[in-house]
C-alpha cells in the first residue's frame with residue numbers, strides 16, 4: 001500500500017470541536033441550537049446513525065430531539081410532526097432519517113420540511129440554490145467530502161473529477177460542489193458504458209453506489225485521490241466501501257477508509273449545518 005489514508009474520524013473530531021465553540025458563543029447570546037431527527041421504523045443501521053447524530057449534537061452542546069415513529073405510521077401523521085417542528089422556535093434543524101418505509105412518499109416528506117431548517121440540504125429549494133451557486137445548506141456527505149479534500153490540500157481547479165453514482169443525496173450535489181470548486185466533472189450512473197474508462201481519467205474519484213468493490217485498483221489512475229462513500233455490511237458482519245481498498249490503495253495517492261472515512265464527516269457536517277441555521281436565526285432576530 002502506498003496511499004495516504006484520509007482520516008475522517010480525526011477530521012470530524014476537529015470540525016465538531018469548532019462547532020462546539022460556535023455553540024458556546026451562541027448560547028452566550030441566549031440561543032441554544034436545536035436539531036430534531038425523525039426516525040420512522042426500526043432499521044438497525046438507521047437507528048445507529050440517529051443515535052450517533054443525537055450523541056454528537058449533545059456533545060457539541062446543542063439541544064437534540066429524536067422523534068421515533070412506528071414503521072406503519074401514516075404519511076399524514078409524519079407530515080403533521082414535521083409541520084409542528086417547522087413552527088417550533090427551539091428547533092433550528094430538522095431531518096428525517098432515510099430510507100423511509102415504502103408507503104411514505106419521500107419527496108413529499110422532504111418538501112414539507114421548511115427549507116430554512118432543512119439541514120440535510122435535500123429540499124428542492126436547497127438543491128436549486130446549490131445548483132445555481134448560492135447554497136444555503138450543502139448535503140452533509142458531499143459537504144464532508146469537500147472538507148476532506150480541503151484538509152488534504154487537493155487542488156480542484158481544472159482537475160478531472162469523476163463521480164460514480166448519481167443519487168440526489170450524494171452524487172448530484174457532489175457534482176455541483178466539485179464544479180463550483182473548478183473541477184471538470186463527470187457523473188457516472190448505472191448505465192455508464194465502460195466505467196473503468198471514465199474512472200481511469202479521474203484525478204479525484206468519488207464512489208457512491210452502495211455496490212461493494214465496484215471500483216478496483218486497475219480502474220484508478222496512479223496518484224489519484226479516491227473517496228469511498230459506500231458503507232456496505234457484508235454477511236460476515238464486516239463493513240466495506242464501494243472501492244476494493246487494498247488494490248486501490250496500491251495505486252492511489254490518498255484514499256478514505258471504510259469505516260472511519262466519509263461516514264463520520266457526514267455527522268460532523270450535519271452539526272455545521274445546524275449551527276449555521278441557528279446563527280442565521282440569531283442574525284435575523286438581531287436585524
Ligand SMILES: Nc1nc2c(c(=O)[nH]1)N[C@@H](CN(C=O)c1ccc(C(=O)N[C@@H](CCC(=O)O)C(=O)O)cc1)CN2
Pocket residue numbers: 045048049095096097098099120140141231239258259260261262263264265266267
Ligand atoms: N436524512 C438522511 N438520511 C441518510 C443520510 C443523510 O445524510 N441524511 N445518509 C446516510 C446514512 N448516514 C447518515 O444519516 C450515515 C451513514 C454512516 C455514518 C458513519 O459514521 N458510518 C461509520 C460506520 C458506522 C457503522 O458502524 O455502521 C463509518 O463510516 O465509519 C454516518 C451517517 C443514509 N441516510
